[in-house]
Amino acid sequence: MLKTYTYSSLNGPDIQKLLTRNTDPSNAITQSVVSIIDDVRANGDAALKAYAERFDGVHLEKLYLEADEIAAIASSIGREQRRALEIAFANIYRFHETQLRKEKAVETMPGVKCWREPRPIEKVGLYIPGGSAVLPSTLLMLGVPARIAGCKEIVVCSPPQANGMINGYVAYCLQLLKIDKIYLVGGAQAIAAMAYGTASISKVDKIFGPGNQYVTKAKSLVQSKTNVSIDMPAGPSEVLVVADGTGNPQYIAADLLAQAEHGPDSQAILVSTDQTLIADVQVALEEQLAQLPRATMAAKALANSYAILCSDLDEALAFSNQYAPEHLIIETEDWESLVQKISNAGSVFLGHDTPESAGDYASGTNHTLPTSGYARSYSGVSVDSFVKKITFQHITMEGLRNIGPTVELLAELEDLQAHKNAVSIRLG
Structure with a gap:
């Protein structure tokens, strides 16, 4: 169901191809x-x-x-x-x-x-x-x-x-x-x-x-x-699950399908250190997919998704940080040691009992998140998104005497005489 790759066998162009999604090559x-x-x-x-x-x-x-x-x-x-x-x-x-x-x-x-x-x-x-x-x-x-x-x-x-x-x-x-x-x-x-x-x-x-x-x-x-x-x-939805041998195949399959059912252009990625787990997730995906009302749509999304076998969790997180997923699920027992290694993700779900759908609806965090790799430079929506912050300053005459000579000198360095004069006229 999911195409499976081995990370060590992928070269740079292979990885870049896997990282690319939702392109418009024909314009x-x-x-x-x-x-x-x-x-x-x-x-x-x-x-x-x-x-x-x-x-x-x-x-x-x-x-x-x-x-x-x-x-x-x-x-x-x-x-x-x-x-x-x-x-x-x-x-x-x-x-x-x-x-x-x-x-x-x-x-x-x-x-x-x-x-x-x-x-x-x-x-x-x-x-x-x-x-x-x-x-x-x-x-x-x-x-x-x-x-x-x-x-x-x-x-x-x-x-x-x-x-x-x-x-x-x-x-x-x-x-x-x-x-x-x-x-x-x-x-x-x-x-x-x-x-x-x-x-x-x-x-x-x-x-x-x-x-x-x-x-x-x-x-x-x-x-x-x-x-x-x-x-x-913020385009089509995506999830990346990082899992080791402690992961639950049924949980992981459910999490992957939760994103796949959004639409045919969604993407659900499994990155694991355990080949047996990947195989078990494939079986669970087929079983759970058959029960979904939106099975046809989810199947199309899975056809554009994949699994990657990594040698260790550091390698798995290295790929995840390159992918910069909208949703990142860490399906491991020892998730606390991995938190500081996550540098690019929209929203992160830690441990076996933290389904991404909780964040989609009711845990409190915002589900409007950057997709398509934009989590490298964008944050999800917050109150900060709805405000702009204006800077203010107030300078007393004591303050102007303290800072004025510095401003005058820097204005001279840039050959901006009127800038200097705005200070000098006050000090004079």
């Missing part, structure tokens, strides 16, 4: 996304309604649902489901609220005081994927830190369901977050709408949320063409 995705962005920019709401018919099979009279409609849809879910969403909301809030810290002012020399203060990004756009799986958990993961940060306007876009509505779970999450409007727009067209604005949808300052390759490409393109920023390149 077909880019060309399609550019066309969609240009259409939305030129035609606004009319383009969005046309794409809803084309891609979602839905004719929309209006592009949004308001508070009364959201409340009616939310009322359709049961108390048990509400309680699960409330617990997830509370845990995510509890984890994220500690991230909004006030920094101390620093007196860099007598009379010279410097500090930073956070300010919320005023208008943010949250993209909630739909299509084959609607993800209320993603709404919580993005909406909670946006609320904690204090963003003034939160624009939420998600593809409409076949009935032109949203599901009850997304609706209830909107209520938990006190968001009273949602736009029924998906795909690259949603990203374009939030980046440029339309008659219905406000232009935002920053766009958040995962999606398929089209959504990810759209985010990258609008960031390069506008003053709108993005959280990170």
Whole structure:
């Protein structure tokens, strides 16, 4: 089921090929996304309604649902489901609220005081994927830190369901977050709408949320063409499991399938020091896959996935750090000794009893994470993602006497006389 490689037999190009995912060699995705962005920019709401018919099979009279409609849809879910969403909301809030810290002012020399203060990004756009799986958990993961940060306007876009509505779970999450409007727009067209604005949808300052390759490409393109920023390149889901002989094949198979069922372009990687374990996981994958409702989709993802046999855990982690997975699971007994050796990963799950799906839903950590190797340089979403930090400074006359001569000399070195004069006129 999983193609299996031996790490020691792989050369540089072999490894590079294994590290590469979600490429667009023919530029077909880019060309399609550019066309969609240009259409939305030129035609606004009319383009969005046309794409809803084309891609979602839905004719929309209006592009949004308001508070009364959201409340009616939310009322359709049961108390048990509400309680699960409330617990997830509370845990995510509890984890994220500690991230909004006030920094101390620093007196860099007598009379010279410097500090930073956070300010919320005023208008943010949250993209909630739909299509084959609607993800209320993603709404919580993005909406909670946006609320904690204090963003003034939160624009939420998600593809409409076949009935032109949203599901009850997304609706209830909107209520938990006190968001009273949602736009029924998906795909690259949603990203374009939030980046440029339309008659219905406000232009935002920053766009958040995962999606398929089209959504990810759209985010990258609008960031390069506008003053709108993005959280990170967050494309198709991926997991890498590092396991030794203490790993449980059934657990590992379940963790791999949990990512594979997201979509055919997801990737699930097993890196192990034990050949027998790899063989046992292969058997478990076949058994568990047959029981899944989304078996066809998961099977396609597994066809693009693989296992690697390594000589030891150091070698396994070396490959993992090169791959820089969105989700990294350490399925070993002695996981504590490995933590400091992890340098590139979006979110890490330690030990036999820590399934990645706990982080996807309710442990509290954020599941909006960098994919495609971007964990080498990006962090997952946090409250910090929704604020910018402004530096302040105040200098007394004593401070200016202390620092002024240094500034004057450095301005002279750079031949910037007006810079020097701004100090000298005060000291004179």
